[in-house]
Amino acid sequence: MDLITKDLLINFLFILLSLFLVQMFYLLKYAYRFEELKDWMIAVFPVVSVVLCMLFPVALGEHFILDLRRIPFILGTLYGGYKLGFFLLSLILIIRYPMGGDGFYVTLLSLSLVVVLVFFLSKYYLKMSVKQKLMVSGSLIFVSLMTSMFFSEQILGLNIGTTIWIEYIVINVIGMFITTILWEVIRTNFDVLQRVIKAEKLEVVSHLATSISHEVRNPLTASRGFVQMLSEDVSLQTRKKYVDIAIQELDRAAEIINDYLTFAKPILEKKEKINVFEEIQHAVSVITPLANMNTVRIRLSLLNNEKYFVVGERKKFQQCLINMLKNGIEAMPDGGELQILLSYNHPNIQIDICDTGKGMTQEQMNRLGEPYFTTKEKGTGLGTMVSFSIIKGMNGKISVASEEGKGTYFSIKIPIYQHSAYINPHTSLNMSKKRSHV
The missing domain is CATH 3.30.565.10 (Histidine kinase-like ATPase, C-terminal domain)
Known part of the structure; x- marks a missing residue:
């Protein structure tokens, strides 16, 4: 394994680290109900990945700086929309410009083309199957890399060798496939988690409703029966007995309701x-x-x-x-x-x-x-x-x-x-x- 491959694999580890951060934020969101995380959480993965990849690149001469920034850039734009795409493009250009070399213009042209393509695809991407998403993301990074190679060799006259280009393209495409699958797994897992949490809440409500109706119905039914018996021709002593029993059953129903209120709100009414x-x-x-x-x-x-x-x-x-x-x-x-x-x-x-x-x-x-x-x-x-x-x-x-x-x-x-x-x-x-x- 040559030095270029090793350095690019380190870049890929940065991408995995960013995915781990996103998963951690998802866990925080559902464990502690942090609703404010939902709007900007999607940007954590691409922004962190882009910055880390560009801070530790593979430098080839004074013109070319190779890294895996295209993977988080393309996926961030596909999942986050064109607004996030323009933000990531600006971030990449700001970091890339001080590094110098003609490779900056290659980056500007190739990634701008990607943003235009993603602008039309991002509306449909989230509705696609996993297989279709893999095909789209893989095709976009391949087109982006081939465009970079064309601009470098045909327009700017820069050449780093066919072997390096092939190695660079293969690593990017494979990395894109793996990252897309991992990102889909994370999203699917937490969609399932959200549905499970909602289902558990509905189950608790169902159990409570069943329990309350079962517990309260018995004393109310008994009270109703004794009240109906008061209309019959019975002695005063028996009538008083029926009233006492009905009142006791109503008190028992009130106690049951108080028990449930105690569970729902265990705050002391008086200290x-x-x-x-x-x-x-x-x-x-x-x-x-x-x-x-x-x-x-x-x-x-x-x-x-x-x-x-x-x-x-x-x-x-x-x-x-x-x-x-x-x-x-x-x-x-x-x-x-x-x-x-x-x-x-x-x-x-x-x-x-x-x-x-x-x-x-x-x-x-x-x-x-x-x-x-x-x-x-x-x-x-x-x-x-x-x-x-x-x-x-x-x-x-x-x-x-x-x-x-x-x-x-x-x-x-x-x-x-x-x-x-x-x-x-x-x-x-x-x-x-x-x-x-x-």
Whole structure:
């Protein structure tokens, strides 16, 4: 491999680097929703490629400077339109003119011809198939190079040798084919990504709509039935009973809607200091009957005589704890042990909930908190979804560890607001050592 080929391959690496930058910008656009990138992102590839190729050319005498600038120039003009084409042409001439030599005029004539051809082709290029695009881009760079050779030898009387011209043309054409395919792959991948993101959004909306209609329809249907029964000839006591049941069912429907609103907007409506120790005890007292029914033993390991406070909404925090404990109990249909630990892990209060249930796979853990995802046969995933949103609204975080057949470990970390007593770091350390890992 001679020196010219090696230097031109380095030019081709610059083109690949520019394609990588474009791919990175696409990822940023869809990962962080940077809509402002969409108008100028197409120009990154040709501009960067042209500049790098022309800064590291292959110099042949005082007249000829060879590089692969035509590849990004032609593709940039085809994909970006004639406006980008004129900008790239101006950029090339500005960089090329100070280098001197008669090759500047060859560049001016050959690339100006390309811009004229692309002006007519760019309107149809994006609608072509990949095969047609390869034929068009390959033909354009071949015509451009043959025009340069004609102007050099026939008009300016400059000759660098037929062998070098053939080598230069072959490298440019092959490089054009490879770059066109890579560029099409990048564009296709991110078009697919955009469609997938839209499809996922529609799927989430569909699941939420299904879940809401299913959850709300039952209490509303029950309420309607009892209201209809009021028109019958029944005693006053029975009538009062029907009204009470209808009101309870309507309240349940309102609670379900509030749960979905909590997920959609986990912002605290009112902020208050919450004593974590007391709230855990309250949640345990509420959930104990269910635990007894499922032969589940609850074991508490809390820091007594300590008052830990977090900022949040008391009712929502209670709801979160009850949901988490209920999920742990229901994960042990054949009985087991539910362990609840409270510890201080600066600057957070940490609540660990461990069960000895059936556990989860890694895929299931990754989907926890998603709408309409649940590991239970009868469930909508609403409780876990709301719990994650409540903790998020309190600037906290829920982490999960699980192993199939051994159990699940939930760790809730919430920033401390205030603790009135001195916290012995050794005590905290000892408590953290007591945690059982699943």
